[in-house]
Amino acid sequence: MYWGGNPAECHPRHFTKYTIMQKSKFLPRGRKDRTMVLVDIRETKSVKAADIFLQVKPGKDFELITILRALIKDQEVRDDHIAETGLTRATLEDLVKRMKAARFGCIFFGMGLSMTRGKHMNSAALLTLAAEMNAFTKFVAMPMRGHGNVTGADVIMRWQTGYPFGITFNRGYPRYNPGEFSTVDVLVRGDCDAAFIIGADPGGTMPQPAIDHLRRIPTIVLDPHITHTSKLARVHITTAPQGIAAPGTAYRMDEIPLPLKPPLKSPYPTDEEVVRRINEAIARKPFWLPDGNQPHMLTSQV
Amino acid sequence: MLRIINGKVYDPANGVDGEVKDVCIDDHGRIVESIEGGRTIDAGGMIVFPGGVDVHTHVAGGAINFARAMTPEDHRRTQAFIRTKTRRSGLGGMAPTTFATGYLYAGMGWTTVNEAAVPVLSARHTHEELSDIPIVDKSTLTLIANNEILLDQLEAGAFERAKDVLAWYIWAAKSYGVKAVNPGGVAAWKWGSDAKQLTSPIEGYARLTPGVIITQLARICEQLGLPHPLHLHCNNLGAPGNISTTLDTLKHLEGSRAHIAHSQYHAYGGSGWDSIRSETTQLADYFNTHANITTDAGAVLFGDTVTITADGPWQHLLYKLTGRKWGNLDVENETGCGIVPYTYRPSNLVNAVQWASGLELLLLIRSPWQVFLSTDHPNGGCFWRYPEIIKLLMRADFRQECLKRLPDKIKKHITLPEIDREYSLYEIATAMSAGPARALGLTQKGSLGIGCDADIVIYEEDDDVQRMFGHPRYVIKQGEIVIEDGDIRETPEGREFLFKPSYSPDTEEFIRPLFEDCYTMSFENYPVELSRIERADVIEGVTP
Numbered sequence: 001m002y003w004g005g006n007p008a009e010c011h012p013r014h015f016t017k018y019t020i021m022q023k024s025k026f027l028p029r030g031r032k033d034r035t036m037v038l039v040d041i042r043e044t045k046s047v048k049a050a051d052i053f054l055q056v057k058p059g060k061d062f063e064l065i066t067i068l069r070a071l072i073k074d075q076e077v078r079d080d081h082i083a084e085t086g087l088t089r090a091t092l093e094d095l096v097k098r099m100k101a102a103r104f105g106c107i108f109f110g111m112g113l114s115m116t117r118g119k120h121m122n123s124a125a126l127l128t129l130a131a132e133m134n135a136f137t138k139f140v141a142m143p144m145r146g147h148g149n150v151t152g153a154d155v156i157m158r159w160q161t162g163y164p165f166g167i168t169f170n171r172g173y174p175r176y177n178p179g180e181f182s183t184v185d186v187l188v189r190g191d192c193d194a195a196f197i198i199g200a201d202p203g204g205t206m207p208q209p210a211i212d213h214l215r216r217i218p219t220i221v222l223d224p225h226i227t228h229t230s231k232l233a234r235v236h237i238t239t240a241p242q243g244i245a246a247p248g249t250a251y252r253m254d255e256i257p258l259p260l261k262p263p264l265k266s267p268y269p270t271d272e273e274v275v276r277r278i279n280e281a282i283a284r285k286p287f288w289l290p291d292g293n294q295p296h297m298l299t300s301q302v
Numbered sequence: 303m304l305r306i307i308n309g310k311v312y313d314p315a316n317g318v319d320g321e322v323k324d325v326c327i328d329d330h331g332r333i334v335e336s337i338e339g340g341r342t343i344d345a346g347g348m349i350v351f352p353g354g355v356d357v358h359t360h361v362a363g364g365a366i367n368f369a370r371a372m373t374p375e376d377h378r379r380t381q382a383f384i385r386t387k388t389r390r391s392g393l394g395g396m397a398p399t400t401f402a403t404g405y406l407y408a409g410m411g412w413t414t415v416n417e418a419a420v421p422v423l424s425a426r427h428t429h430e431e432l433s434d435i436p437i438v439d440k441s442t443l444t445l446i447a448n449n450e451i452l453l454d455q456l457e458a459g460a461f462e463r464a465k466d467v468l469a470w471y472i473w474a475a476k477s478y479g480v481k482a483v484n485p486g487g488v489a490a491w492k493w494g495s496d497a498k499q500l501t502s503p504i505e506g507y508a509r510l511t512p513g514v515i516i517t518q519l520a521r522i523c524e525q526l527g528l529p530h531p532l533h534l535h536c537n538n539l540g541a542p543g544n545i546s547t548t549l550d551t552l553k554h555l556e557g558s559r560a561h562i563a564h565s566q567y568h569a570y571g572g573s574g575w576d577s578i579r580s581e582t583t584q585l586a587d588y589f590n591t592h593a594n595i596t597t598d599a600g601a602v603l604f605g606d607t608v609t610i611t612a613d614g615p616w617q618h619l620l621y622k623l624t625g626r627k628w629g630n631l632d633v634e635n636e637t638g639c640g641i642v643p644y645t646y647r648p649s650n651l652v653n654a655v656q657w658a659s660g661l662e663l664l665l666l667i668r669s670p671w672q673v674f675l676s677t678d679h680p681n682g683g684c685f686w687r688y689p690e691i692i693k694l695l696m697r698a699d700f701r702q703e704c705l706k707r708l709p710d711k712i713k714k715h716i717t718l719p720e721i722d723r724e725y726s727l728y729e730i731a732t733a734m735s736a737g738p739a740r741a742l743g744l745t746q747k748g749s750l751g752i753g754c755d756a757d758i759v760i761y762e763e764d765d766d767v768q769r770m771f772g773h774p775r776y777v778i779k780q781g782e783i784v785i786e787d788g789d790i791r792e793t794p795e796g797r798e799f800l801f802k803p804s805y806s807p808d809t810e811e812f813i814r815p816l817f818e819d820c821y822t823m824s825f826e827n828y829p830v831e832l833s834r835i836e837r838a839d840v841i842e843g844v845t846p
Contacts, residue, residue: 134630138491163370173382252823
């Protein structure tokens with residue numbers, strides 16, 4: 001099941017490489033042995049690949065998931081509640097029957113679910129649906145992440161700080177609060193006095209007040225290309241593109257790291273080399289606390 | 303160069319029991335007979351131990367990293383490490399961050415840790431995470447007992463082929479040994495079921511049974527000459543009455559060497575959650591008569607923790623029992639993983655039995671060379687709580703006091719109240735250092751013998767043993783003083799131990815088509831490159 005995503009256009013290799021086309025030991029006929037359900041608010045190019053397309057009314061994903069959670073447990077659901085989602089009882093009962101009959105169900109959800117009305121509550125509801133389906137058969141759920149190595153950043157921040165994003169170090173140890181310490185919030189509030197941006201183009205995606213602040217402060221961009229952000233930055237260091245002219249590691253959406261083997265050489269340094277040299281330069285500067293005034297471990301936080 | 307004088311030395315690997323003697327360390331971080339010059343530490347009134355060795359812990363990899371993501375509420379209330387000139391920032395707690403893990407282990411005198419569960423697919427990730435754990439030396443075990451390519455070989459009865467495949471996987475993962483988790487059960491979990499009977503065929507297979515996997519893997523590990531024998535997490539973990547499965551497993555291992563992981567979770571009698579009781583006496587009897595088997599306790603401490611295990615079906619049950627968060631990771635073709643936060647409560651009968659069982663095993667198995675200190679971190683409790691367990695082992699009166707907090711009905715379910723054994727310092731040094739080092743086959747660890755790594759911990763003698771073991775005066779890692787007077791002074795990088803078994807040269811070409819048939823990544827990208835592992839220490843296997 002794909003929910004609120006359009007892999008045909010956004011993750012073009014997903015169908016063929018991972019989810020529906022592959023032949024395997026237990027599904028020797030490949031596509032024919034699988035059922036694909038797509039849930040979205042409009043007909044996207046992914047519909048062609050689906051066996052069943054459920055067009056949910058915009059903003060009604062949470063309601064639909066909650067109804068499914070009730071139906072799998074044979075609880076009563078009112079007709080007017082089902083009608084709100086734009087789907088019929090017969091369709092949903094058929095879906096539930098198929099879900100329970102599956103030997104192994106996978107749900108992939110995209111930003112159409114996680115970034116629309118309800119946001120993280122929608123994701124939580126869908127994850128709960130997948131968890132509860134395990135009372136009947138094997139079911140899993142996974143988000144469809146964005147482009148680039150966003151999973152890799154997430155994974156490494158977690159092992160170094162315990163949190164995936166939205167972290168501040170302003171007290172000398174990691175603290176987390178999405179909505180307060182997320183990049184966009186810090187920029188919109190004008191809380192930072194410098195910005196260092198690697199492998200991202202917030203100038204193209206963030207709201208205007210955030211972009212205005214990036215323009216006001218010294219912004220340093222590491223990027224192989226000229227981007228919206230590099231154009232407004234005080235400093236743009238051109239780096240070798242990862243995977244093309246720079247080696248490294250990229251994480252797949254399921255957190256499996258893959259080595260990047262560059263086929264080309266680049267006259268530009270890699271991101272890693274630039275950051276290393278900046279770190280070395282910073283290490284030569286005096287420490288942030290004067291000597292004799294060492295910070296101590298906190299045993300309980302406030 | 304460093305000389306430690308006047309300390310009472312406990313070095314079980316060399317039979318030294320509290321003798322006052324000098325320990326000398328040369329410039330290469332090794333223990334030597336004598337040195338000229340260098341710094342001298344006067345350890346008068348202090349005791350000197352070899353650095354601790356954790357035989358079974360989960361400190362790096364996809365699973366613990368998933369647990370970190372699942373428990374931000376714990377990070378918020380836990381110990382924070384503030385950045386200093388030499389120390390990186392981090393957080394302690396149930397699933398500590400990598401830098402904090404190194405500081406916390408070293409902070410209580412542990413200098414070597416064995417990450418006990420690494421799927422080959424995420425081995426690359428695990429090694430990179432391990433290189434961010436400072437100070438301690440590390441090794442990893444590869445999860446293998448549910449690997450479909452290997453199981454197909456065992457199903458077909460192709461023993462020699464299976465041996466080559468396993469050897470190839472060990473080197474592909476750049477690991478040190480083999481871990482089997484719920485053999486067959488995790489493979490069956492992909493079908494939503496489990497494998498609880500050692501003699502019944504596994505879901506998806508015609509003939510193959512968990513029993514066959516266990517005996518064959520133990521044989522393969524021996525024949526490959528692995529320094530650490532098969533590291534086994536038995537079937538039927540955590541279930542009342544699972545003692546029969548565990549004893550049956552041990553019979554399947556008859557004649558082989560093996561290490562049974564966290565045996566506390568495998569020592570229950572009774573037929574349901576109300577009648578669960580400790581059967582550690584039976585299990586301890588087996589260990590007491592079979593010196594070829596070692597184990598770690600997997601002791602439980604009351605409080606909050608997060609459970610992570612490759613045993614997917616068990617974690618689904620735990621999620622249903624507790625209704626708390628549940629993370630499930632499926633690792634294609636290889637294994638699975640489940641994560642559920644958990645609180646052990648003294649008022650809960652099952653938890654109380656678990657708490658008592660872990661201690662009973664440590665006390666009833668007579669030889670500390672056979673049973674080691676562990677909590678299966680973070681499953682039974684966090685590793686930084688080891689000093690609490692040491693106190694429970696060394697002070698029978700303290701144990702009796704703790705027993706008073708348990709429900710009255712517990713008496714019929716456990717044997718702990720009748721045990722009055724107290725560990726001596728010599729036995730503690732064996733169970734926390736010399737024993738696990740020997741079981742892991744790390745000859746340079748857990749010993750203060752000439753030529754061994756100078757990993758040493760010095761405690762100020764104290765009647766409050768929990769305080770003493772929680773706050774060493776000095777910790778020395780490879781000759782370098784890393785902890786002094788309770789402060790982290792240096793944070794050197796640790797080494798990683800790898801084992802390179804030999805296998806038939808055509809193995810790679812044999813695996814390639816099978817691999818391409820069932821994996822979603824390309825074959826060339828699969829093995830971890832040796833160059834990625836910083837400070838690798840490779841032990842070569844002999845050609846069979």
